[in-house]
Amino acid sequence: MTTISLDPRLSLSVSKNHHHHHGVVMEEIEGLIRVYKDGHVERPPIVPNVSVAVASELGVTAKDVVIDKFTNLWARFYVTNCNKKLPLLVYFHGGGFCVGSSSWSCYHDFLAKLASKAGCLIMSVNYRLAPENRLPAAYEDGFKAVMWVKQQAMISSNELKWWLNQCNISSMFLAGDSAGANIAHHVATQLGSLEPSTLKPLCLKGTILIQPFFGGEARTQSEKHAIQPSNSALSASASDTYWQLSLPVGANRDHPWCNPLAKSATKLGDLKLPPTMICISDMDILKDRNLEFCAAMSSAVRRTSDTAMEDKLKLVILYGSQTGNALDAAERLGREAERRGCPVTVLSVDEFDASSLPNEKTLVFVVSTTGQGDTPDSMKVFWRFLLQRNLGQHWLDGVHYAVFGLGDSGYQKYNLVAKKLDKRLADLGAVAIVERGLGDDQHPSGYEGALDPWMSSLWKMLYLKNPKFFPKGPDFVVPEMKLMDQPKIQITYHDVEKVHTQFSTTTDLKSNEMQIERARSMSPGKFSHDKNRPDCFLKMIRNDPLTRADSGKDVRHFEFEVLSSVIEYEVGDVLEVLPGQSPVAVDAFIQRCNLNPNSYITVHPRGTQNHIVNSNVPIQLKTFVELTMDVASASPRRYLFEVMSFFASAQHEKERLQYFASPEGRDDLYQYNQKERRTVLEVLEDFPSVQMPFEWLVQLVPTLKTRAFSISSSHSAHPNQVHLTVNVVSWTTPFKRKRTGLCSAWLAGLDPQQRVNIPVWFRKGSLPVPPPSLPLILIGPGTGCAPFRGFVEERALQSISDSTAPVLFFFGCRNEDNDFLYRDFWLSHSQNGGVLSEDKGGGFYVAFSRDQPQKVYVQHKMQEHSKRVWNLLSNGATVYVAGSSTKMPSDVFTSFEEIISKECEVPQEAAMRWLRTLEKAGALYCLVFKNSFMGKLDFLSELESWCFNHGLRTVFLIIESFSSEPKLEADVLSSPALFLLRSNSLR
Structure with a gap:
């Protein structure tokens, strides 16, 4: 076996034109390579060379194999520990043809992970470097390595069966980054010039070129003006030096090996190239050159599917x-x-x-x-x-x-x-x-x-x-968009006298139901899967604050009684509520738009009259607005501003609306609209010269949507009731305007003594409850406790007649006196043999984060009771986490990892995999997650789902940085012809 070591002899104090015992420095790329007049070359050890050792959890074996001892050509193989035939990926490292090695730690780690996660056998070729061995030496080494594979397959070498037995050489790919991508392209070109029979049993399926290193005498725009990361290893001057050192003496950068699109180069259309994936980076100085190559490949390698x-x-x-x-x-x-x-x-x-x-x-x-x-x-x-x-x-x-x-x-x-x-x-x-x-x-x-x-x-x-x-190119657009002659919907106005007595013979409740069904059926924002008619109506019977007035938050407990209907729901289900809108806001909207609130209308797609059942039954305009158009809560979409610009009579308003609708105005529109949560009514009032037809408003005003809440009661405990735990949302905008959530504030403002019919729909929740024989671990700080209140009520009823498994609940809030939600409820079930009591194997533990100098959260309470947590986990407990904190879910699962690691005496990585298995088995559920936790579990799940498809339809690459910890930059989905990757530069 052969390994290559970088030359450690380096004196960084010597620079170009300074003298050294090897003479004057003739060419230098600082920190990478220095060439002296006498031909001596120094390469600083910027990246360590590593042995073939691979982390055991990857399930990959790496070995170095000599291909040609006379030229010191060798390769490092990566073979997964499985018994399947895998495609062969022949990889060429980057480094401007002048630096780099297959034993560099960055390539070794990257290719070991790629072999493990993508399911392929990898051969990393360590080719000869320039300037000692100028081009075409690297191309020759690449070609020789491929033909060596063919030879070993034909002779069935016993010495190499450890990789040959797993190699499907009829499915071979060439890949490389930077200069390695250049080599892969030229080796593929040379292989394509051979008769297919010459290659057998090899079959080249495709090439993957990651930021290929090409050049040319004329500078591209990205070479002139690209803004690169501070740690980028390739500048225009460095690129020139690499080509100066690697091309034949006397050749310029329009040599075909450097510039495959040069006049002297063979046209790509005349080459027999395999399907090729090209990865290009936005922040790379070679972006434009790669795009030109990409476009040339696209036109040269035209697919039959393109003709179709x-x-x-x-x-x-x-x-x-x-x-x-x-x-x-x-x-x-x-x-x-x-x-x-x-x-x-x-x-x-x-x-x-x-x-x-x-x-x-x-x-x-x-x-x-x-x-x-x-x-x-x-x-x-x-x-x-x-x-x-x-x-x-x-x-x-x-x-x-x-x-x-x-x-x-x-x-x-x-x-x-x-x-x-x-x-x-x-x-x-x-x-x-x-x-x-x-x-x-x-x-x-x-x-x-x-x-x-x-x-x-x-x-x-x-x-x-x-x-x-795009006959005029993808960047050409009609200078000023011509609106369609008419909006997509049509409104028909009806004689008031003929429809005024429509509901005279119906009850109030039935009338409400029919009005809602008609309005929602006519709304252009509805979908075919929507249920227009409510499942039932509720009457509020309790509206109780759960927090103190000076606590800084307003959380309510609502209880509703079901009217004129029999309903069923399960714990963990969701209730969707259609909120009421402020009558003042609705009247202001109607007045601003010069509409008659008492007119009767039907709404339908233009060109039809009766597209949905009941849509031909007129509804009062004001009722339609109240039930379907969110005029005073939701912010409008950008398209509304574009359409408004065509109905603005004041020039300054027209120009401002056009700017908001343009890509250039997106950030300012965000500040004005989304960040301030500006409503449709406020936008219309800010642009008084705009007079839009009602059809356009119906089409473009956001649809009034139902709001979903986790049900916090058990149907078994309250057969004709539904309970909700709702945080009344309120905030202050950047311009110090007070805002409240439409539905939560509306519910909080209802008086149980008033008879308000609340339309609702029941929906299956995402927290299925296991049978009573299985233990539960619940983590729900704040209003995350809502569904768990129903869980506990249900389990308490079950425990009366049957034995039930333990329930362990970790709750969190700021202060015991201010926001300890449902205090008496939890305590009653945690004492005297209740379902949350410790003597039943469960427990109820509260973290008050602000009642002491050191903040205490639910994860800290979990650590305090780690043995109890592990006892339930090891006995098949189902875990539920619910909450809205950004860090809470991540911290909770880190705590789980630490508990499993401590109690089982295993590494934390093994604990994380155990948790992942728990989730796949349907024993771990999370109602809300934030980004930090995604990094823990989603990274594993993404890698596990990757595949290396033999037809090059799906190829995923793990892209890593040389200067930092490995990271997943992008999962790259290929096209059989080419692919454009937009990410940070890898160089």
């Missing part, structure tokens, strides 16, 4: 929306495509025949994630169809797609639906046009913070695939 696309040149955008955000994003994508001259169709997934997917050649999916990683209701049938096993891995061959997800990174299963859809489409043979986009509600600009750059990439990649999508 030309026959049906149409962009189909399908959305799966629960609350309307995905619909908004999809419609915006459709408008932007139309502005660029692209034919487009926008549909909900439940309006699309899933079996016809193979007939659509270009699809864009915009999908939201709800609950605990659930698909939207409108997408459930579509998703079940896609999961059919009989579809096969080639069902979507020839289909190109893109996925944009909407989610909240505060939840553990952030954008899970988009991630699963992305993977499933690739598994069925479809090809990604662009890396999936993930919109985040936590971003200052909401999901649009990710949508705007993703949309720009989508247009560019569509144009690269087929310029006919």
Whole structure:
């Protein structure tokens, strides 16, 4: 076995043109390489060389193998400890052809993890370096290494069976970063020039080029002006020096080895190149050069599927929306495509025949994630169809797609639906046009913070695939968008006298139900999965503060009685409440828009008259606004400002609205609109010259949505009641304006003595409760305790007639006297043999974070009672965590790891894997998560789901930084032709 050591002889005090015992320094890249006049080369040991040792948990064995002892050509192999045949990835390291080694720690760690997580066998080639061995030495070594693999396979060398027996050499890929990517490309070119029979049994399936190191005499814009990270290893001058040291003496940077697009180079279209994935970075000085290469590859390696696309040149955008955000994003994508001259169709997934997917050649999916990683209701049938096993891995061959997800990174299963859809489409043979986009509600600009750059990439990649999508280019848009002649909906006004007696023979409750059903059925913001008619109406019978008035928060306990209906629900279920709006705000909106509140209307899509049952029954305009249009709570979308600009008669208002609607004005719009939580009514009042038709307002004003609350009671304990624990939301905007949550403030303001009918819907919750024979561990600080109150009530009733397993509950609040929610309830069940009592094996422990100088949280109480926690965990307990704190879930799970590690005497990494197993087994649930915890468990789950597909349809790369701890930069989904990666530079 051979290892290569970097030359440690280095005197950093010597610089270019300074004398040394080797003479004058002729070429130098500071800290990387120094070449003296006598030919001596010094390479500082900037990265340590490491042995073949690999962390045992990766399940990978690494060995060094000599290929040619005369040229000192060797390779480091990474073989997973399994008995399956795996594809072979031949990897070439970077370093400008002049520095680097397969034994560098950064490459060793990266490739060991890649072999483990991607399921492939890796051969890392240690080629000869320049200037001692100028090009084509590295190309020759790469070609020789590949042909050596062929030779070993043919002779079935016993000495090398430890990797040959696991190698599927008929599925080989070439890959590399920087100069290594350049080598991979030129080796692939040389292999492509051979007769296929010459390579057998080898078969080159594809190449992966990560920021390929190319050059040219003429500078590109990114080479001139790119803003690089401070630790970037490649500058324009360093690039020039690398080429000076590695190209044949006398050659310039337009040599074909440096510039594959130079006039002297063979045209890419004349080369027999395999499917190629190209990864490009925004912050790399070679970005523009790589984009040029990418475009040239795209036009040279035109796929038959591209030809098929030309026959049906149409962009189909399908959305799966629960609350309307995905619909908004999809419609915006459709408008932007139309502005660029692209034919487009926008549909909900439940309006699309899933079996016809193979007939659509270009699809864009915009999908939201709800609950605990659930698909939207409108997408459930579509998703079940896609999961059919009989579809096969080639069902979507020839289909190109893109996925944009909407989610909240505060939840553990952030954008899970988009991630699963992305993977499933690739598994069925479809090809990604662009890396999936993930919109985040936590971003200052909401999901649009990710949508705007993703949309720009989508247009560019569509144009690269087929310029006919955008005849004038992806950046050309109609200077001033022409509104459709008419809005999408139509309003018909009816004679008041004919409809005035519609409800004269019905009861008040039945009248309310019919009004709500009619209004919601006509709302353009509704979905086919929505239930227009409420499940029932509730009457509030208790409205009790749970916190002291001076505590700084207002948490209420509400009890409701069910009216004229029999309902059933389970603990852990959710109640959706349709809030009432301020009559003053509704009247102000109607007056501002010059509407007649007493007129009767029907609303339907333009061109139809009766699209939904009951939509032809008129409803009073004011009632329609009250029940469907959120005029005084939700902030409007950007599109409203764009449409308003066309109805503004004052020039300064028109210009301001146009600016807000533009990409340049996005940040200012965020400050004015979202951050201030400006309402539609306030926006209209700020622009008094705008007079919009009611049709446009109905289409664009946010839909009044139900609000969901965890039920905090047991139906068994309260057969005709529902209890809620609600934090009355209030905050102050940056401009010191007081704001309150619409629904929570409305409920808090209701008087139980008044007879207000509250429309509600029951929904299955995301916290399923195990049978009474299984123990429970509950962690719920603050209002996170809400569902657990129902859990305890249910378990207490069960314990009367049957034996029940222990329940352990950790609660947290600030002060014992101010916000100890349900104090008497918890204490009563933790004493005298109650279900939370220690003598039953459970317990109730409270962390008061502010009652002592040192803050105490629920995780500290868990540590105090670690033996009790572990006792229940080891006996099959189900764990539930609920709360809204940013750090709480992460700290709780760190505490679990530490408890398991301590009580079992195992490393904390093993404890984390044990927790992961618990979650997969359905014994761990979290109602709210924040980003910090995602880093712990989602990282593992993402890696576990990666695959290395033989057809190069799905390739995931772990990208690491040389100067810091390993980190996951991006999961890269490939196209058979090329891929554009937008991330920080890897150099």
